[in-house]
Amino acid sequence: MTHLPTSSFPALLVGLPILLATLSLFFGSKGRAVVGLAGSLLTTALSLIAIAEVTRRGTVIHILGGWDPPLGILLRIDPLAAVFIGMLALVGVFISLYAWWYFRVREADTGGLPQFWPLWLFLWAGMNGLFLSNDLFNLFVTLEVVGISAVALAVLSGKTTALTAGLRYLLAAITGSMAYLFGVALIYGSTGTLDISLLGQVLEPGATTTFALLVITLGLMIKMAGFPFHFWLPPAHSAALAPVSALLSALVVKGAFYILLRLWMEVFGVSLTYAAGQLIGVAGAVAVIWGSWQAFMQTSLKLIVAHSSVAQLGYLLMVFPLLILAPGVTTDSADWLSPAWTAGIYQVISHAFAKASFFLSAGIIIMALGHDRIESLRNLVGNMRITAMAIGLAGVSLIGLPPSGGFMAKWMLLKGIFLSGQWWWAPVVLTGSLLTAGYVFMLLRLAFAPAREMDTFRPVPKSLEVVALLLAIGSFLIVFPADFLIQFLESSAVFGSGIEPIMEGGEYGNN
Amino acid sequence: MSLIIDGLLAILAIYLALQSLLAPRLTQSVFLFFAFGLALALAWIRLAAVDVAITEAAIAAGFLGVLFLDALRDFAPRIPAKNEAVQKQYSKSQTKSLFLPRLTLWAGLGLFLLIALEAVWKIPEGGGLTAAAGTLLPESGVENPVTAVLLNFRAYDTWLEMGVILIGLLAVFAAGGKMAYRKPGVASQDPLLRQVILFFTPVLFLFGAFLLYIGKTGPGGAFQAGVLWGAIGILLHLGGWPFIALMPRWLGQLLLTVGLGFFLVLGFLFMAAGGALFEYPPAYAGILILIIETLAAISIAAALSAIFALLNQIGEEADEIESTT
Numbered sequence: 001m002t003h004l005p006t007s008s009f010p011a012l013l014v015g016l017p018i019l020l021a022t023l024s025l026f027f028g029s030k031g032r033a034v035v036g037l038a039g040s041l042l043t044t045a046l047s048l049i050a051i052a053e054v055t056r057r058g059t060v061i062h063i064l065g066g067w068d069p070p071l072g073i074l075l076r077i078d079p080l081a082a083v084f085i086g087m088l089a090l091v092g093v094f095i096s097l098y099a100w101w102y103f104r105v106r107e108a109d110t111g112g113l114p115q116f117w118p119l120w121l122f123l124w125a126g127m128n129g130l131f132l133s134n135d136l137f138n139l140f141v142t143l144e145v146v147g148i149s150a151v152a153l154a155v156l157s158g159k160t161t162a163l164t165a166g167l168r169y170l171l172a173a174i175t176g177s178m179a180y181l182f183g184v185a186l187i188y189g190s191t192g193t194l195d196i197s198l199l200g201q202v203l204e205p206g207a208t209t210t211f212a213l214l215v216i217t218l219g220l221m222i223k224m225a226g227f228p229f230h231f232w233l234p235p236a237h238s239a240a241l242a243p244v245s246a247l248l249s250a251l252v253v254k255g256a257f258y259i260l261l262r263l264w265m266e267v268f269g270v271s272l273t274y275a276a277g278q279l280i281g282v283a284g285a286v287a288v289i290w291g292s293w294q295a296f297m298q299t300s301l302k303l304i305v306a307h308s309s310v311a312q313l314g315y316l317l318m319v320f321p322l323l324i325l326a327p328g329v330t331t332d333s334a335d336w337l338s339p340a341w342t343a344g345i346y347q348v349i350s351h352a353f354a355k356a357s358f359f360l361s362a363g364i365i366i367m368a369l370g371h372d373r374i375e376s377l378r379n380l381v382g383n384m385r386i387t388a389m390a391i392g393l394a395g396v397s398l399i400g401l402p403p404s405g406g407f408m409a410k411w412m413l414l415k416g417i418f419l420s421g422q423w424w425w426a427p428v429v430l431t432g433s434l435l436t437a438g439y440v441f442m443l444l445r446l447a448f449a450p451a452r453e454m455d456t457f458r459p460v461p462k463s464l465e466v467v468a469l470l471l472a473i474g475s476f477l478i479v480f481p482a483d484f485l486i487q488f489l490e491s492s493a494v495f496g497s498g499i500e501p502i503m504e505g506g507e508y509g510n511n
Numbered sequence: 512m513s514l515i516i517d518g519l520l521a522i523l524a525i526y527l528a529l530q531s532l533l534a535p536r537l538t539q540s541v542f543l544f545f546a547f548g549l550a551l552a553l554a555w556i557r558l559a560a561v562d563v564a565i566t567e568a569a570i571a572a573g574f575l576g577v578l579f580l581d582a583l584r585d586f587a588p589r590i591p592a593k594n595e596a597v598q599k600q601y602s603k604s605q606t607k608s609l610f611l612p613r614l615t616l617w618a619g620l621g622l623f624l625l626i627a628l629e630a631v632w633k634i635p636e637g638g639g640l641t642a643a644a645g646t647l648l649p650e651s652g653v654e655n656p657v658t659a660v661l662l663n664f665r666a667y668d669t670w671l672e673m674g675v676i677l678i679g680l681l682a683v684f685a686a687g688g689k690m691a692y693r694k695p696g697v698a699s700q701d702p703l704l705r706q707v708i709l710f711f712t713p714v715l716f717l718f719g720a721f722l723l724y725i726g727k728t729g730p731g732g733a734f735q736a737g738v739l740w741g742a743i744g745i746l747l748h749l750g751g752w753p754f755i756a757l758m759p760r761w762l763g764q765l766l767l768t769v770g771l772g773f774f775l776v777l778g779f780l781f782m783a784a785g786g787a788l789f790e791y792p793p794a795y796a797g798i799l800i801l802i803i804e805t806l807a808a809i810s811i812a813a814a815l816s817a818i819f820a821l822l823n824q825i826g827e828e829a830d831e832i833e834s835t836t
Contacts, residue, residue, distance in 0.1 A: 011788035015775055018674055022768045022775075026761060064667045066790040071643045071664050115685040122678050129671065141671045148675060152682030163686060186630055192639045204635070211630030 001076065001134065001197045002068055007060035009050035010075035013085065013128040017043050021121035029107075029114040033100060036117025040096035043124055047089035054082045055488060061134075069195035075132040079492035083345060083485070084131045084258055091250055091352045091471065092124060098360050098467040099243040105367065105461060106241075113156050113241075120247065123149040130255045136184045136194040139259055143180065143223065147173040150252050154240045165235035172222055172232040176256070179219030186212040196266055205270040213268045217280070220263075223256035226280075226317055227287035230310045234294075237309060238302040242363020245302065249309045250356035254348050257316050261344070262494065264320065269499045277324030277499075284317025285428040292435035296442070301362045301372040304439055305355065308398060311432060312351045315413065318425055319344040322416045324499045336419035337498045342486055343412035346478075350405025353475035354397040360468040361390045367464075368457045377443060379451035386465035388447045393472035395440030400433050405478040517557055524550040537586075541579045548572030561730035562657045565722070569738035574815055577745060581823055652796025654728045661732065662800045666789040670778070673771045673807055680767065680814045683821050708750040715743050723808055727797065733770075733804040737811025744816025748823065755813070755820045767817065770810030774803050 020039035024032045054060060059078040066072070077085070099116065107113060126145030133139045151173060155166035188194055190208045203209060218229075225233035237249050264272060291311030298304045322340035331337070364387050365380070366372045381388045393404075400410035410429055417425045489495040527550055531543035548571035555564035644656050644664060651659035661669045719739035726732030747754055755763060777799065778788045791799050 006787075008782055008788075011778075011782060014671075015779060015788065018771070019775055019779075022677075022772050025764045025768055062787060064788050064790075065663060065665075066787045067647070067664050071640050071647065073665055073667050113685075115681050119678065119681055119685065122674060122681075125674075126671075138665075138668055138671075141668050141675070144675050145671055145678065148678045148682055152678065152685040155682075155686045158686070166686070182627075186634065188639065189631075189634045206635070207633045208630045208635070211626060215627075 001061060001074060001195075002063065004059050004061045004076070005057055006062055007050075007053060007057070007077075008062065009046070009053055009060065010062040010077055010132045011064070012046060013043075013050060013077075013132065014075075014125050016046055017121045017125035017128070021118040021125070024118050024121065032114055032117045033103065036121060037096055037100050039117075039121050040093050040124075043121075043128075044089040044093040047085050047128075050077060051082045051086050053077075054079060058491060069135065070193035070198055073133070073135045073138050074195065074197075075129075076134050077132060078494070079489050080262075080345075080495055081131045083489060084254070084348070085128060087254075087349050087352050088124070088127050088131070088251055090474070091356050092247075094467050094471050094474075095243050095246050095250075095356060095360070096120070098246075098363075098464060101461050101463050101467075102241075102243055102363065102367075105464075115152065116156060116243075119149045119153050119156075123153065123247065123252070127251065127255055131258060134196045136187060136196065136199070138194075140177065140181050140184060143177055143255070143259075146252060146255055147177060147223070150248055153244045154236050154248060156244060157239075157241050159239065161235070162239040165232075165239045169232045169236035172229070176219040176222035176229075179215045179222065181219075183212040183214075183216035183219065186215075196262065199267045200269070203267060203270055209268070209271045213271045213276075216263060216268075217260065220256045220260040221283070224253045224260065224316075225310060225313060227283045227290060227310070227314060230287060230291070230313075233310055234303060234306040237359075238300075238306040242360055242366065245306070245363070246356040246359040249306065249359055250352040253309070253313060254352065257313070257348070265323065265494050265497055265499065272324055272499050273501045274324055274326050277321040281318050281321030281425065284314040284320070285425065287311060287314025287317065288428055288432035289314075289435070292432050292439070296435055296439045298439075299374055301365060301374055301377070301443070302359070304374070304443070305358045305362055308358075308436065308439070309351075309355060311436070312347070312355065312398065315347050315409070315429070315432070316344060318413065318428070319347075319416075321422060321425070322420050323497075324501060327501060329500070331498045331500060334420070334498050336416040338486075338490075338496050339412045339419065340416035341489070341495050343409050343416055345485075345489065346405055346409035346412060346482075349478055350397055350409055350475050353471050353478065354394040354404075354406060357390050357394040357468050357471035357475065358398070360464070360471065361387050361394070364460050364464050364468060368460050370458075374443065374446060377446040378449045380447035382451070383457040384460070384465065386462070386469050388444075390465070390469040390472040391447065392440075392444055393469070394475060395436075395443065397472070397475040399436045399440055403476060403479055405475045408479050408482060513557075520550065520554050520557060524554055537583055541576070541583055544579065545572050545576050548576070562732065562735075565730060565735045566738070569735055574738055574741065577819065578822060581819070650793050650796075652791065652793065652798075652800055653726075655726060655730070655732075657730070658726050658732050658800070658804075662803060663789075663791065663796060666774075666778075670771065670774050670789070673774065673810065676811060676814050677767060677771060680818055680821075683818050687821060705750050708746045711746060712743050715739050715746075719743075719808065719812075723804055724801075726804060727801065733807040734811060736804075737808040738815065740808060740812030741815030741819075744812060745819045748816065748820050753820060755816050756824075763813070763817070766813035767810055770803075770807035773806045777803070 017039060020035060020042070024035035024039070027035060054077050059076060061074055061076040063069075064073045064075065068074075099120070103113060103116065123146060126142050126149060130139065130142040130146060133142055147170075151166055151170045154169055155162050184194070186208050187199065187203070190204070190206075190212075191199060191202055193199060193202065220226075222229040233249075233253075237245050240248060288311050291307050291309070291314060295304045295307035295311065298307060319340050322336055325331070325334055362372055364384070365377070368384065369376050380391075397404035397406035400406040402411075410433060414426060414429055417423065417429070524547065527543055527547040531540050531547055534540040534543055548567060551571065552564045552568040555561070555567055641656070644660055647664070648654070648656055648659055651663045653659050653662070716739075719736040722731035722739065723733065723736035724731075726735075744755060774789075781790050781792075782788050
């Protein structure tokens with residue numbers, strides 16, 4: 001990988017937000033908000049310029065300290081990383097704008113919770129670092145940066161429910177990190193390298209590799225709240241402040257998924273079997289049904305949205321069985337790989353936009369009503385037209401109705417499922433969509449219903465509502481550049497790849 | 512002979528860990544945890560990883576121990592009575608119904624451990640990156656390969672970890688809902704304590720400085736020195752000189768961020784000069800690493816003292832609420 005063109009952008013994408021986070025510490029609450037918002041805008045601009053650079057020059061790398069891997073660490077932006085960085089930047093900047101007004105209204109006397117902005121910039125830098133990293137141990141460090149700042153953000157309100165949920169989140173996150181680190185230690189012990197590209201060439205199948213795959217997958221599943229490790233997500237995400245809920249649900253959980261995807265496809269091909277793909281697919285399928293059903297049963301808005309995240313993350317896991325081919329099938333004949341990858345990427349992006357919009361809308365409603373029990377959503381349309389529209393649009397994208405990004409994701413997933421002949425996943429996708437439609441339409445029915453008693457809606461700044469609506473519209477607009485996006489992604493080595501397991505041989509994987 | 516020592520050490524570490532988890536009283540758990548940390552430090556020495564051993568002893572047995580003791584002082588008086596009642600009730604009603612789940616849990620854990628052992632046992636001979644680090648050591652500016660890896664070959668990881676320490680402090684602030692430290696009350700009147708602290712402060716400082724300097728050639732470095740200097744901050748705080756709370760805000764923030772910030776700005780400067788991030792000119796690598804380590808140790812010390820000062824203050828406030836209600 002060291003022959004690729006070098007660029008300063010990878011270093012800047014991590015360094016700039018951390019520099020600004022550090023600077024912001026020297027200011028009081030109001031100054032921190034200014035530095036934080038300016039930092040968000042700068043980081044977004046930098047991300048977009050970096051992506052433009054990748055479209056022009058292809059994958060670019062940065063060899064930190066000038067020491068070639070495997071001793072040193074290499075950062076790279078390939079098209080796949082660029083898409084994730086772009087999603088983070090676009091959704092992140094809207095959440096920043098929302099947070100700017102949100103904290104000004106909510107903490108009018110103090111000027112906002114002072115730790116939000118530095119923590120958010122640290123989180124942003126950590127996520128960028130995670131998408132850029134090509135090194136197993138460095139990925140662990142970025143997971144730490146992301147995990148600890150995410151937990152700190154989750155407990156920002158200082159309420160008992162948030163602290164309890166945050167502690168559980170912290171314990172889950174640390175368990176996940178330790179499991180991941182254990183796997184990395186095993187891999188390093190057996191190969192003497194941590195560089196992902198090199199590992200893809202030198203990793204030998206065997207008991208150690210298989211066990212490392214197992215613990216790394218377990219650790220990342222805990223971190224991305226994959227079923228059955230989703231228990232920490234609903235309380236932590238629903239008890240946090242609105243902008244934080246949006247950050248955690250829309251962006252942070254995607255980090256662990258990204259690592260899982262990269263490691264399965266680029267490193268662990270030698271140890272993966274068809275059954276492993278089916279198993280993780282089952283976990284995803286159960287998450288889709290269970291999460292959607294739980295969301296349907298909740299009576300408070302934020303808990304509905306949080307449980308819906310469990311389900312939507314399940315769809316991401318359902319991509320894996322399509323990428324691991326049945327014995328005897330070759331990558332060339334598998335025409336469903338491209339749709340499966342597209343489904344995964346579109347699910348990540350459209351869920352980021354829709355879920356951020358949904359949580360931000362929930363925050364607006366809490367601000368207006370003082371609580372988020374759904375029976376009070378009656379006549380939402382009459383009182384807050386823009387927010388009602390944001391919830392409707394985001395909901396449509398979550399269900400997967402055309403012409404939303406969610407539709408693109410679910411359509412491509414179904415296409416992949418039928419082309420691959422793994423028809424047993426199809427009912428899950430449909431049931432999940434039906435259940436999602438159930439809770440979204442339940443909310444919309446209430447929003448249009450005439451008010452029974454007059455719930456007083458306190459006035460909320462229009463700017464907050466507009467930001468939430470823009471994100472919801474964003475989950476539709478992402479469909480338009482689909483052709484360009486897929487063409488761009490196809491220049492990435494990993495996009496569209498599949499794993500050909502060889503079933504005969506030794507007891508562990510592909511001997 | 513060495514096999515017997517290693518075996519005993521392994522058994523001791525596992526025994527202490529289990530005892531710490533299963534001890535009926537929190538105080539016992541905490542003291543067993545100290546012992547566990549020291550046993551681990553010994554294990555690291557047996558593995559010839561003296562750097563890790565010092566850090567383990569300083570962080571796990573030292574700093575975490577102090578935090579645990581502080582938490583114990585705040586919460587232990589409120590827990591026991593309730594705890595015993597709850598435990599009695601718990602053991603009566605739950606023991607029977609929990610038997611099967613417990614059995615499955617332990618069986619599952621045992622199976623997991625066995626597979627893990629097999630995985631570790633079967634690690635092929637790899638050799639790791641020790642050889643590569645050794646070859647490039649002369650270009651790194653230091654003679655200790657561990658320092659070379661931490662501050663030069665993989666400086667990026669270390670830089671991010673310094674960020675993690677700062678984030679940890681912010682997390683304590685966030686959880687406590689605090690922006691500032693409370694202004695301190697009267698200094699401690701215990702003359703013996705003050706004398707002891709006055710004696711230990713310069714000793715700890717010198718020992719920290721020694722570890723920092725020796726890191727260039729042997730085991731030692733910024734993290735170890737930072738913990739020792741942090742101990743000074745904690746001692747001074749306990750003795751009634753809470754300098755973290757007394758110093759002006761900008762100075763406190765400067766101490767906390769100077770390690771991370773200087774490291775990054777230096778990295779950016781070399782990048783602007785045409786190199787990569789954290790690419791030092793080989794001729795100056797040695798002195799630059801020493802400066803970075805010194806500033807990092809200062810920041811680590813400041814962060815550890817600040818975390819302690821904040822937690823200590825939260826505990827005191829809880830005491831006040833207790834006494835007024």
